[in-house]
Amino acid sequence: MNGFTSFNDSWFQQLHRLVQQLSSCPKHPTTTEHQHHLLHVINKVMSHYAEYYHVKSLAAEQDALSVFVAPWATTLERSLHWIGGWRPTTAFHLVYSEASIHFEAHIIDILRGFRTGDLGDLSPAQFRRVSELQCETVPAYLF
Numbered sequence: 001m002n003g004f005t006s007f008n009d010s011w012f013q014q015l016h017r018l019v020q021q022l023s024s025c026p027k028h029p030t031t032t033e034h035q036h037h038l039l040h041v042i043n044k045v046m047s048h049y050a051e052y053y054h055v056k057s058l059a060a061e062q063d064a065l066s067v068f069v070a071p072w073a074t075t076l077e078r079s080l081h082w083i084g085g086w087r088p089t090t091a092f093h094l095v096y097s098e099a100s101i102h103f104e105a106h107i108i109d110i111l112r113g114f115r116t117g118d119l120g121d122l123s124p125a126q127f128r129r130v131s132e133l134q135c136e137t138v139p140a141y142l143f
Contacts, residue, residue: 022045
């Protein structure tokens with residue numbers, strides 16, 4: 001996740017520069033040149049956000065929990081997550097619920113030794129690791 005954290009830092013620095021560029025544009029472009037420049041800066045900002053979400057989705061494929069927990073977030077941002085209903089334990093509840101649903105739905109296949117490739121296939125060791133991660137995560141995000 002260090003890769004995304006460093007990307008996030010540089011992304012915010014670039015966003016700051018883009019916001020400065022956007023702020024320097026005339027609020028009401030009076031010439032075609034001003035209008036083209038404004039549209040160019042807006043397109044750069046939109047592309048910048050598209051890149052952020054693309055890289056974030058790739059990071060989530062590698063380590064979804066770290067993306068949800070957002071270790072790069074400030075205390076204020078973590079507070080807003082809580083206010084918005086996101087708790088560090090939400091991801092764990094999702095894993096446990098989904099694993100249970102998939103396990104129950106495929107119990108016959110699992111007993112026959114077939115792998116379903118979903119959360120129903122989690123081994124006891126994997127569940128133990130999820131539990132350990134939950135124990136590590138919760139205290140780190142209490143403030």
